[in-house]
Amino acid sequence: MELGAVNGIIDKYQAKITSLISILHDIQDQYNYLPETALKKVASRLQMDLNDLYGVATFYKSFSLVPKGRHSITLCRGTACHVQGGPKILREMKKELAIEPGQTTKDKNFSLEVVNCLGVCAIGPVMVVDGKFYGEMNWVKAKRIVEKIMKKGNGGRA
Numbered sequence: 001m002e003l004g005a006v007n008g009i010i011d012k013y014q015a016k017i018t019s020l021i022s023i024l025h026d027i028q029d030q031y032n033y034l035p036e037t038a039l040k041k042v043a044s045r046l047q048m049d050l051n052d053l054y055g056v057a058t059f060y061k062s063f064s065l066v067p068k069g070r071h072s073i074t075l076c077r078g079t080a081c082h083v084q085g086g087p088k089i090l091r092e093m094k095k096e097l098a099i100e101p102g103q104t105t106k107d108k109n110f111s112l113e114v115v116n117c118l119g120v121c122a123i124g125p126v127m128v129v130d131g132k133f134y135g136e137m138n139w140v141k142a143k144r145i146v147e148k149i150m151k152k153g154n155g156g157r158a
């Protein structure tokens with residue numbers, strides 16, 4: 001894997017260990033996940049123990065050690081969303097995409113995640129697609145959004 005971008009990102013933060021989270025976020029933005037070779041490079045340049053670095057990378061849910069899909073779907077399973085129909089949306093999304101939360105479809109088009117609260121309980125149930133929030137969701141609307149992306153092809157946006 002070409003690591004030029006990784007070195008550039010580390011340089012941008014002057015290889016400071018205090019900027020570790022920002023460095024990891026930038027690397028993930030670049031590659032859509034945290035490649036092992038990139039983490040090794042970060043550990044070596046920041047003079048960190050690789051196990052400690054993996055500890056950080058696996059602690060935060062926003063980081064992924066496996067390639068993610070081109071489109072991310074996040075469903076809230078917090079209490080407010082749960083009582084308003086969240087579980088039905090999750091069931092339908094799992095069926096539609098044929099994956100479980102934390103997984104990516106075989107064609108790398110979608111990744112499915114669940115979180116415990118997105119902080120906008122008043123508009124629950126909530127679904128986030130490619131960073132865009134959709135409130136007062138139901139499984140029919142959720143399926144429509146996914147189908148719209150599928151129709152647009154791999155590069156389509158919601």
Ligand code: FES
Binds near residue numbers: 082120124
């Ligand atoms: S419980 Fe879903 S946004 Fe808070």
